[in-house]
Amino acid sequence: MEDEAIRGCGSETPSGTPETFPGELTDALVGIQRLIRRRLRGGLAGPRLRGAEVELLRLVESRPGIGVSEAARELHLASNSVSTLVNQLVRDAYLVRETDPADRRAARLRLTGAAEERLEDWHRRRAELVGRNLDHLDDADRAALRAALPALRRLAGRLREETEETEEHRRRFP
Numbered sequence: 001m002e003d004e005a006i007r008g009c010g011s012e013t014p015s016g017t018p019e020t021f022p023g024e025l026t027d028a029l030v031g032i033q034r035l036i037r038r039r040l041r042g043g044l045a046g047p048r049l050r051g052a053e054v055e056l057l058r059l060v061e062s063r064p065g066i067g068v069s070e071a072a073r074e075l076h077l078a079s080n081s082v083s084t085l086v087n088q089l090v091r092d093a094y095l096v097r098e099t100d101p102a103d104r105r106a107a108r109l110r111l112t113g114a115a116e117e118r119l120e121d122w123h124r125r126r127a128e129l130v131g132r133n134l135d136h137l138d139d140a141d142r143a144a145l146r147a148a149l150p151a152l153r154r155l156a157g158r159l160r161e162e163t164e165e166t167e168e169h170r171r172r173f174p
Contacts, residue, residue: 040125046118049091052077054122056085057094061119065108067100076163083088094118 041048049057052075059071066074072082086109090096094115100106111119134142 060109068070
């Protein structure tokens with residue numbers, strides 16, 4: 001079975017010690033994400049997008065008009081790497097690069113209709129996939145997952161803050 005290949009996923013053994021919990025949590029989250037990505041990949045319309053391309057599209061979806069430098073900071077990537085991604089996505093007709101009216105040298109990024117459709121399809125298919133599988137869990141498991149969402153969001157926020165603090169430190173003390 002596919003999920004058995006991912007350590008920590010599908011295991012019915014109780015959580016280990018406080019020392020093993022971070023690894024177990026990471027294995028479970030990464031395993032779930034990998035399985036979702038694999039399952040959704042099969043029904044894609046159009047060429048397969050790399051993870052960084054999808055991340056950039058999702059960022060532009062949530063923040064239309066974001067600039068390349070700001071996107072690079074948000075994604076924790078080098079500006080030249082984001083520029084390369086932007087060029088590819090513009091070529092593939094998923095992004096439009098518009099001149100910033102406040103600074104003619106800067107560009108603002110917007111999704112094309114094709115990108116919006118592709119992301120909508122991906123969101124819908126992802127929700128259906130996860131929903132179908134949540135339906136196979138008992139009420140207690142669904143309630144536990146629902147109850148864990150605020151803590152998982154706080155963990156994500158803390159990881160984001162730590163990353164930003166580390167990057168700020170590197171900029172100040174190269």
